[in-house]
Every structure is written in C-alpha cells, then in structure tokens.
Amino acid sequence: MDKYQFLITMAGVIFSLGLLGVAVRRNLLVVMMCLEIMLNAVVLSFVTSASRSNTVAGASMTFFIYVAASCEIALAMAIVVLLVKRHGTLDLDAHQDLKG
Amino acid sequence: MDTFFILLFSTLAVLFAALVLILRQPMRAALALIAHMVSLACIYATLNVHVVAIFQILIYVSAVMVFMVYTIMLLDDRDASYRQRFSRWVYPALIVAVLIPLSLWLLPAESGALVAPAGGPERFSFAAFALDFMKSYWFHFELATVLLLIGVLSAWTAVKEGLDG
Amino acid sequence: MNKLTLILMLPFLGFLINGLIGSRLPKKAVSLIACGMPAICFALTWSLFSGLRVSRLPVVEHLFTWVAYPGFKVEAALYFDQISAMMCLVVTGVGTLIHIYSVGYMSHDKGFARYFAYLNLFLFFMLLLVLGKNMVLLFAGWEGVGIASYLLIGFWFQDSDKTAAGLKAFIVNRVGDTGFVLAAFVIYFFANTLDFQEINAFFATGQTSVAVMNAIGIMLLIGACGKSAQIPLHVWLPDAMAGPTPVSALIHAATMVTAGVYLLCRLNGVFLHAPGAMTVVAYGGALTALLGATMGLTQYNLKKVLAFSTMSQIGLMFLACGVGAFNAALFHLFTHAFFKACLFLGAGAIIHALHGEEDMRNMGALGKKLPITLVTFLIASLALSGVPPFAGFFSKDEILWSAYSGVNGSLGLWLVASISSFLTAFYMFRAIIMTFFGESRVPARLEKGIHEGPATMSGVLVLLAVCSVAAGFLGLPGALREMAGVSAPFYDFLAPVIGHAQAEGAGGHPAAGGHRLETLFMGISIAVALSGIAMAWVFFSLRKEWAVRAKASSGYAYDLVSQGYFFDALYYVVVRFLDWVSESVLARRVEHGLDAGVLTAPNHSVNYASRLFSSMQAGSVQGYVFYVFLGLALVLLWGVLHV
Numbered sequence: 001m002d003k004y005q006f007l008i009t010m011a012g013v014i015f016s017l018g019l020l021g022v023a024v025r026r027n028l029l030v031v032m033m034c035l036e037i038m039l040n041a042v043v044l045s046f047v048t049s050a051s052r053s054n055t056v057a058g059a060s061m062t063f064f065i066y067v068a069a070s071c072e073i074a075l076a077m078a079i080v081v082l083l084v085k086r087h088g089t090l091d092l093d094a095h096q097d098l099k100g
Numbered sequence: 101m102d103t104f105f106i107l108l109f110s111t112l113a114v115l116f117a118a119l120v121l122i123l124r125q126p127m128r129a130a131l132a133l134i135a136h137m138v139s140l141a142c143i144y145a146t147l148n149v150h151v152v153a154i155f156q157i158l159i160y161v162s163a164v165m166v167f168m169v170y171t172i173m174l175l176d177d178r179d180a181s182y183r184q185r186f187s188r189w190v191y192p193a194l195i196v197a198v199l200i201p202l203s204l205w206l207l208p209a210e211s212g213a214l215v216a217p218a219g220g221p222e223r224f225s226f227a228a229f230a231l232d233f234m235k236s237y238w239f240h241f242e243l244a245t246v247l248l249l250i251g252v253l254s255a256w257t258a259v260k261e262g263l264d265g
Numbered sequence: 266m267n268k269l270t271l272i273l274m275l276p277f278l279g280f281l282i283n284g285l286i287g288s289r290l291p292k293k294a295v296s297l298i299a300c301g302m303p304a305i306c307f308a309l310t311w312s313l314f315s316g317l318r319v320s321r322l323p324v325v326e327h328l329f330t331w332v333a334y335p336g337f338k339v340e341a342a343l344y345f346d347q348i349s350a351m352m353c354l355v356v357t358g359v360g361t362l363i364h365i366y367s368v369g370y371m372s373h374d375k376g377f378a379r380y381f382a383y384l385n386l387f388l389f390f391m392l393l394l395v396l397g398k399n400m401v402l403l404f405a406g407w408e409g410v411g412i413a414s415y416l417l418i419g420f421w422f423q424d425s426d427k428t429a430a431g432l433k434a435f436i437v438n439r440v441g442d443t444g445f446v447l448a449a450f451v452i453y454f455f456a457n458t459l460d461f462q463e464i465n466a467f468f469a470t471g472q473t474s475v476a477v478m479n480a481i482g483i484m485l486l487i488g489a490c491g492k493s494a495q496i497p498l499h500v501w502l503p504d505a506m507a508g509p510t511p512v513s514a515l516i517h518a519a520t521m522v523t524a525g526v527y528l529l530c531r532l533n534g535v536f537l538h539a540p541g542a543m544t545v546v547a548y549g550g551a552l553t554a555l556l557g558a559t560m561g562l563t564q565y566n567l568k569k570v571l572a573f574s575t576m577s578q579i580g581l582m583f584l585a586c587g588v589g590a591f592n593a594a595l596f597h598l599f600t601h602a603f604f605k606a607c608l609f610l611g612a613g614a615i616i617h618a619l620h621g622e623e624d625m626r627n628m629g630a631l632g633k634k635l636p637i638t639l640v641t642f643l644i645a646s647l648a649l650s651g652v653p654p655f656a657g658f659f660s661k662d663e664i665l666w667s668a669y670s671g672v673n674g675s676l677g678l679w680l681v682a683s684i685s686s687f688l689t690a691f692y693m694f695r696a697i698i699m700t701f702f703g704e705s706r707v708p709a710r711l712e713k714g715i716h717e718g719p720a721t722m723s724g725v726l727v728l729l730a731v732c733s734v735a736a737g738f739l740g741l742p743g744a745l746r747e748m749a750g751v752s753a754p755f756y757d758f759l760a761p762v763i764g765h766a767q768a769e770g771a772g773g774h775p776a777a778g779g780h781r782l783e784t785l786f787m788g789i790s791i792a793v794a795l796s797g798i799a800m801a802w803v804f805f806s807l808r809k810e811w812a813v814r815a816k817a818s819s820g821y822a823y824d825l826v827s828q829g830y831f832f833d834a835l836y837y838v839v840v841r842f843l844d845w846v847s848e849s850v851l852a853r854r855v856e857h858g859l860d861a862g863v864l865t866a867p868n869h870s871v872n873y874a875s876r877l878f879s880s881m882q883a884g885s886v887q888g889y890v891f892y893v894f895l896g897l898a899l900v901l902l903w904g905v906l907h908v
Contacts, residue, residue: 003103008204017121029176034120048147051149059233063233078262082262090176093187096883192895
C-alpha cells in the first residue's frame with residue numbers, strides 16, 4: 001500500500017469524522033466546525049490525486065474550494081448569528097422549525 | 101523519512117479532528133480545528149505541494165478560523181448544548197461512521213500505472229505553478245472572486261436585515 | 266318489424282305510455298291504449314296461428330345475442346310453435362277481455378292509469394315467458410310476471426295487509442325460483458345449452474343417468490310449484506285475492522299460475538325420461554287437487570273459494586303432466602282459463618254491485634237482481650264441475666282417464682281426482698246457493714244499489730260463458746271421438762310438438778277392449794258431478810241444519826282444514842327461526858368479527874405505518890443529517906459488495 005492510497009483512506013476517515021460530528025454534536029458552532037473538517041478532507045483528496053498524477057488541475061481545484069469555504073463561512077456565520085438571535089440558544093434541539 | 105512524516109501528520113490530523121468532536125467548550129474545539137488544519141498543511145508539504153500548504157494556512161487558519169473565533173466570542177454561552185454534548189443519534193451515527201472508511205478501504209483501488217508527465221517535483225514550485233495556474237485557470241479564478249464578492253455582500257445584507265427586522 | 270316482436274313489444278309500449286303520462290290523459294285515452302294493445306296482439310297472434318296451422322312450421326325470431334362468452338352463449342330469440350301459439354291466444358284473448366272488463370270495474374278508482382300500466386306490463390312479461398326460446402328468456406318473463414303480480418296484488422298499497430299479501434306472493438315465488446335456477450344450472454352442466462329444443466333433443470338421447478334426470482325434474486317441479494301455487498308453495502294464492510278482482514281473474518286464474526304447467530310441457534323431453542320425477546309430479550298434483558278442494562269447502566270469502574278452486578284445478582293439470590298426458594293438461598289449461606276467468610269476473614260483478622263486500626255470509630238472493638251474472642256464473646260453475654256439454658267435462662275427463670291409463674297411472678290417482686271433482690261441484694254450488702239464492706243477508710245500506718255493471722262488464726261475462734260452452738268441443742276425449750267419428754282439432758294442432766306419452770309397462774292400464782272402460786269412467790264422472798251438485802242443494806238449500814250439524818261435529822278436522830292445514834303456521838316458524846339466526850348469530854357474532862378483522866385492521870395498520878413515517882420528520886436537522894450519513898454508508902457498502 002503506497003502513500004497515496006493511505007492518504008485517500010485518511011481523507012475518507014476525516015470526512016466521516018466530520019459528518020459524524022454534524023450528526024452528533026448539539027452545539028451549533030461545533031457543527032459548523034465539523035463542516036469545515038469535511039471540506040478539509042475533500043481538499044486532502046484533491047491534493048493527493050494531484051500529487052499522484054503530477055497535474056496542476058487538482059491543485060487548482062483546491063483554490064476554488066478555499067474560495068467556496070471562505071464564502072460559505074462568511075454567510076454561515078451571519079446565519080448562525082441570526083438563528084441564535086431567533087431561538088435564543090445554540091442548542092440544535094431547539095432549532096426544530098422544520099418539524100412536520 | 102517520507103513515510104514517517106505522513107504517518108505522523110495523518111495521525112495528528114485524525115486526532116485533532118476527533119478532539120473537535122469530543123471537546124466540550126467551543127473555543128477549545130476551535131483550537132483543535134486549527135491544529136487539525138495545520139497538520140493537514142504539513143501533509144501537503146510532505147507531498148511537495150507547497151503552494152497549497154501555504155494557502156491552507158493563509159486562508160483556512162487565518163481567515164476562516166478567525167471568523168469562527170469571532171463568532172464564538174460573540175455567541176458562546178453555557179447553555180444546554182454545553183451540558184449535553186451529543187444528540188440522540190450518537191450511537192447509530194458511530195456505527196455508520198465506521199462503515200464509510202471501511203467501505204472506502206475495501207473498494208477496489210484503481211489499477212494501472214499513471215504515467216507521470218514530464219517535470220518532476222519542481223512542477224509544484226511557486227513559479228511553475230503560478231504560470232500554469234494563470235495560463236489555464238485564470239478565468240475560473242476571476243469567477244471565483246466574483247462569487248466571493250457576492251458572498252460577502254450577501255452576508256452583510258443578511259445580517260443587516262436580520263438586525264433591523 | 267316482425268309480428269312476433271310486435272306482439273311482445275306492444276304491451277310494453279302500453280305500459281310505458283300509461284305508466285309515464287297516463288295520469289294526465291283522459292280515462293278514455295288510457296283505456297283505449299290499454300285495451301287496444303292486447304287486442305292488436307290478439308289479432309297478430311291469430312294471424313300467426315292461422316299461418317302455423319297451415320304450414321306447421323314454427324316461427325323463430327332472433328332478436329339479439331344477449332350473452333356471448335367463449336363457452337357460453339345466450340340468444341334472445343322468440344319461438345312460436347304450437348304450444349306457444351295456444352298459450353299466446355289464451356293470454357292475449359282472455360287478457361283483452363279482462364282489460365275491457367277492468368274499464369268498467371276500475372272506473373271509480375284513483376289509480377286508473379297505474380292499474381292499466383301494470384296490467385299491460387304483466388301481459389308483456391307473460392308473453393315473454395311463453396314466447397321465449399330458451400330458459401333465460403323464460404326466466405326473465407317468470408320473474409317479470411312475479412313483479413307484476415306483486416304490484417297488482419298490492420295495488421291498493423295504502424292498506425298494509427294488501428302489501429303484505431303482495432310481498433308474500435313474491436317471496437314464496439322466489440323460494441320456488443331457487444329450484445328453477447338450480448335446474449337450469451344442472452341442465453346447462455349436462456346439455457351445455459339452455460335452448461328448449463336443444464334440451465329436449467339432448468335428453469332424448471339418454472346420455473345422462475336417470476338419477477340426474479329425476480333431480481332436474483324435481484327442481485323444475487319446485488319452480489313450477491312456486492309459480493302455480495301447488496303444495497307446499499301454495500300459501501300465497503289465497504292471500505293474493507287482496508288485489509282487484511280482474512287481476513285475480515287474469516293472473517291467478519288464467520295465465521300466471523298456469524306458467525308452471527307451461528314449463529312442465531315445454532321441458533317434457535326431460536320429464537319423459539325421469540320416471541321418478543313424473544311420479545312426484547303426478548302424486549303432488551293429485552294431493553294439491555284434493556287439499557285445495559277440501560279447503561274450498563270451509564271458506565266464506567267468495568274469492569278465496571275461487572282461489573282454492575284454481576289451486577285444485579291446476580293440481581289436476583299437474584297430475585295430467587305427471588302421467589304423461591301433456592296435451593290433456595294443456596287442453597284443461599285452455600278451458601279452465603275461460604270458465605275460471607268467467608267465475609272471477611262474475612264474482613267481481615257481485616263485489617262491484619255490493620260495493621266491496623266479499624263475504625258470502627253477507628250475500629244471498631242476489632239472483633233476481635243480477636240475472637246476467639247469475640246465468641254466466643252458473644254456466645261457468647257447471648263447466649268447472651265437469652257437467653257435459655260444458656267445456657270442463659271434456660278436458661277434465663281426459664285427465665281422469667289418463668290418471669288411470671297413463672304412465673304411472675293407477676286407480677288410486679283416478680279415485681283422488683274424482684273425489685276432488687265431487688268436492689269441486691259441492692263447494693261451487695254451495696257458493697252459488699249462498700250468494701244467489703236463499704234469503705238475503707245483505708246489509709240494509711247496500712240493498713238499494715244492487716244492479717248489474719256496465720255493458721263492458723256484462724258483455725265480457727257473456728262472451729266468456731259462451732266460450733266455456735264452446736271450447737270443450739275442440740278437444741273431445743278418445744271414446745267420444747270414436748263414437749262421433751270426428752277428430753279433436755286441439756290435440757291435432759298440438760300433435761307435432763307434444764302428445765300423449767304411451768303407457769309403458771308398469772303402472773299404466775292402456776285402453777283394452779275398445780273404449781268401454783273409458784266410457785264407463787266418463788259416466789262415473791258425470792254421476793259424481795251431478796251428485797255433488799245435488800248434495801250441495803240438499804245441504805245448503807233444503808236442509809240447512811244438516812250443514813250446521815256437520816260443521817259442528819267435525820270439530821278438529823274442520824279447524825285443520827279451515828286453517829289451511831297449518832302451512833302458514835309452519836312457514837311462520839321457519840321465518841322466525843331464520844330471523845333469529847340472522848340477528849343473533851350473524852349480526853352479533855359474525856359481522857362483529859368481520860368488522861374488526863377485515864374492516865378496521867387495515868385502518869389500524871395504515872395509521873401505524875404513517876405514524877412511523879411521520880416520526881422521521883421530527884424537524885431535527887441532525888436527524889436529517891444522520892439519514893444522509895446512513896444513505897451514504899449504504900451506497901458505499903453496495904459498491905463494495907457489487908463492484
């Protein structure tokens with residue numbers, strides 16, 4: 001098993017840790033952090049593939065991911081602030097407006 | 101030597117990611133996340149893709165995480181989620197979380213050697229990367245910056261509306 | 266359009282017109298339409314009949330294909346052969362006369378148009394019954410006349426007793442229909458056809474076992490018993506007298522109750538090969554004849570006397586069928602239609618004159634005030650009692666002779682039939698003496714208004730009385746034919762289609778030594794009839810106290826007979842039992858269980874499943890994320906297992 005396969009598996013592990021965190025933690029801010037973990041895992045897999053095939057395309061893709069992450073974090077924080085203002089708490093169990 | 105570094109930093113990355121999940125205070129979780137991102141940057145450096153490593157630190161750690169720290173400072177409160185960290189789904193999700201890497205591990209890897217094109221490890225040096233990037237992906241980059249601008253503007257609008265209404 | 270279809274559809278047209286707009290038309294228009302239709306039908310039937318006499322070929326009219334499945338085909342087709350011709354002539358002829366009579370009888374009734382609509386409807390269904398080429402069409406007509414009978418018996422529906430009588434008639438009919446339908450199923454199972462000609466041809470080949478033939482015969486007999494008011498399904502006929510008298514004349518004397526006899530004659534091919542069933546028919550008919558006659562003795566209601574008389578006479582017709590003398594049965598049907606209709610219409614004239622009084626104990630000495638009625642009633646009674654030269658003598662005598670000499674015939678059957686003839690003469694003249702002669706027991710308020718009905722009523726009575734005399738000469742019995750050297754046009758007409766089954770071996774005494782035995786029996790019948798009349802005169806006119814003493818001394822026997830041999834009581838018990846089963850067993854236990862198991866169980870399971878699904882939409886975002894997580898894991902697992 002070479003390093004690339006190992007790193008891809010690592011990306012998978014980190015991704016599932018992030019997804020686990022989103023499903024498991026009750027604090028809204030920690031959930032946002034776990035989203036970032038997921039994005040990082042994706043970046044890792046891109047970089048590994050780029051390194052393996054020695055192309056620039058993978059590395060370039062990471063930049064766009066960074067752009068998306070920044071955008072997203074800006075918006076996401078704004079929404080978090082508003083959500084917390086609305087519900088009065090960071091606890092996700094209280095944010096049940098979608099209940100059907 | 102390579103292998104050792106990769107192993108080390110991968111372990112650290114996984115460890116810090118797990119800490120993000122486990123730590124109770126959001127601030128400490130944020131610090132663990134920063135450490136996680138730094139170790140990922142180290143992995144990129146090991147792979148000789150220094151450009152991406154630098155930008156990982158620059159963008160993620162300094163921009164994204166600072167943003168997050170600001171918000172934590174604004175909103176952190178000792179409420180119910182502090183006392184009870186985990187939601188109802190913790191046990192089923194743990195089981196599922198084992199399945200995904202397992203499946204990825206078991207999935208048959210793509211065989212066939214990739215022919216590395218010319219230009220060895222210096223390919224990812226700054227000069228070569230910059231030239232290549234600007235030549236092929238300049239348009240995409242401009243598009244991305246526009247999107248970033250839009251994102252910033254909408255964030256500002258959302259907050260303004262939210263605070264007024 | 267073909268004449269047959271016209272014959273069938275014209276009464277239906279009359280029903281539609283009178284039924285839908287009749288109440289808005291003037292009475293003259295209603296009666297014109299209602300009487301015109303049967304009259305036209307009679308004319309058409311007569312022309313077809315004349316053609317048939319010459320050509321001897323039956324007329325078939327195919328209307329449409331009713332059912333066409335790969336293995337099962339039913340054609341709606343009309344068939345006019347000799348039997349249908351005779352029945353059609355009787356139905357349309359007597360029907361027209363009764364329609365004309367009803368114009369006068371029902372002239373003061375509010376439901377004038379409705380009455381004639383129902384009467385035309387009845388005619389339509391009866392014609393469908395006799396013209397149908399297969400069992401399905403006959404059954405359609407069978408049920409239809411049942412409906413018409415129900416509607417007409419309960420014509421004055423404001424009275425709940427009358428509607429109950431109508432219901433009773435219909436329900437008892439239905440019990441008989443079970444037998445009919447079962448017979449149709451079995452016939453179809455073996456013969457693979459429901460067409461009469463094909464059925465008779467099939468069973469003539471003798472492929473099916475005698476046991477099956479007997480079973481079919483018994484089931485057909487049950488159906489016929491229901492329709493023709495034979496024992497044990499006779500209980501509806503006395504109650505059916507609740508309807509208007511012309512209805513009783515048409516339906517319960519001349520036409521509907523003879524449908525059973527028609528059925529037996531149509532399917533004679535089945536019966537001829539089912540000796541067991543024939544025996545049951547013969548003995549059942551004889552029993553009914555006797556019991557009906559005894560019950561007629563004890564009645565005080567004039568119409569009920571006539572009803573039991575009808576039951577008894579049809580018993581004789583069944584007896585004739587049972588001994589293989591199908592043409593004799595049909596001849597008696599023919600003559601009986603005339604004199605029984607005359608009797609009923611005469612009773613109607615009396616009731617009309619007395620403004621609704623039916624009890625003979627309140628009548629008496631009406632002969633002087635209602636002369637035409639008296640004469641026609643007398644002629645018809647003589648015909649019914651079997652006195653020559655009136656019609657009933659010739660037809661009844663043929664039956665009595667066949668009871669002795671036919672298949673399954675025996676002296677016992679002849680004896681029973683003779684006794685019932687004696688009783689018939691006795692109770693008929695008892696009725697005549699109580700009604701027309703003696704002292705008047707009429708209530709004072711009715712005394713003044715007694716007069717004959719309008720010309721429409723009296724004219725019909727006269728016509729029917731003439732037929733009662735003349736019709737007999739169409740079918741002279743064998744011995745008289747020999748003596749007079751003439752043939753019997755009636756039997757000759759029917760000969761190609763239906764005849765007299767030859768006496769086979771055991772049970773029959775074919776005429777030996779010329780016709781001496783037959784002539785002897787004829788003489789005995791005349792003596793029996795005359796002695797019955799004489800005894801009635803003695804008991805009810807000369808020595809009235811003998812009648813009173815006889816009634817007092819018979820005690821229990823009298824009660825038994827006047828209560829109708831307690832058939833009604835027995836059926837009441839049966840019905841109450843079924844009621845109990847339906848309520849306590851079915852409604853409480855079975856339906857409860859079915860409700861819980863079949864109806865509410867799916868309800869509960871659907872509710873449960875939907876609650877399960879709705880619990881997945883709790884609104885918790887982390888729950889939804891978990892579902893995504895789970896889906897992703899499953900997809901990857903699938904990839905591992907299948908790629």
